[in-house]
Amino acid sequence: MTNADPQELAKFSELAHRWWDAESEFKPLHQINPLRLDWINALSPLAGQKVLDVGCGGGILTDSMARKGAIALGIDLATKPLRVAQLHAMEAGTENVSYQEIAVEALAEQRPGEFDTVTCMEMLEHVPDPASVVRALGTLVKPGGWVFLSTLNRNFKAFMLAIVGAEYLLKMLPAGTHEYARFIKPAELAQMCRDAGLELRSAKGLGYNPLTQRYSIGGDTDVNYMIACRRPL
Known part of the structure; x- marks a missing residue:
């Protein structure tokens, strides 16, 4: 069985045509992307890497x-967003980027130890078995390579800010985007990484100021957080 929730795939497929609209439901992704990109690139310089x-x-x-x-290479199991990604790459003239509709576990069987850097952002809280995904990430990355993950903490503060605040009060995200029971505590994610043979190197929080409407990276992992790991040599 594929490690995916059909309802989750359908949810993002319905909005696929708005993915590259920086003022759409995906505005938060556009806003945080430079921050997470710089964080990834600082730890694992991307130029010339296979990612x-x-x-x-x-x-x-x-x-x-x-x-x-x-x-x-970008992979996903939602067809419509992948088509949008491919079309955007063509329109923008982005070189050295490709997309494939495949489960991460299947790709791990085909191409183990092939990638210098592997990222999995804002996905783990949408799949039935996040540990299975993390194991596949650990298989796909080269020895010495980096794995970067982001997800949402599971606590009252995260529920109030990420669901009540972001989805219902500020309407930054469509209502129903997240399911609280699927949020993952940092300690739980760290254990998944260790079980996958990865060493935790860094953890950062992603904060949002509703007054300035700006995001920032810091040490507070109470709500949105990112983890960087390496596969030992």
Whole structure:
């Protein structure tokens, strides 16, 4: 069975045509992308690397990593967002970027240890078995390579800010985008990474100021957070 929720795939497919509209439901992704891209590039300089973006959707991060000089592959199981990603790459003239509709576990069987850097952003909270995804990430990355993940913490603050605040009060995201029970505590994600043979190197929080409407990276991992790991040599 594929490690995917059909309702989740349908949810993002319905909005696929709006993926590259920076004022659409995907505005938060466009706003945080430069921050996460710079964080990834600082730890694992992307130029000349072979990189994989898992759960790439419409390709916002995938495209930007290619523009940093990486040979980038984005994978997803939602057909419509992938088509949008491919069309955007053609229209924007982005080089060295490609997309494939395949499960990460299947790709791990086909291409183990092939990628210098692997990213999986804003995806783990949308799949039935996040640990299976993390194991596949650990298989796909080369020894010495980096794996970057982001997701949402599971606590009252995250529920109030990420769901009540972002989806219902500020309407930054469509209502129903997230399901609280699928949020993952940092300690839980760290254990998944260790079980996948990865060493935790860095953890950062992603904060939002509703007054300035700006995002920032810091040490507060209470709500949105990112983890960087390496596969030992």
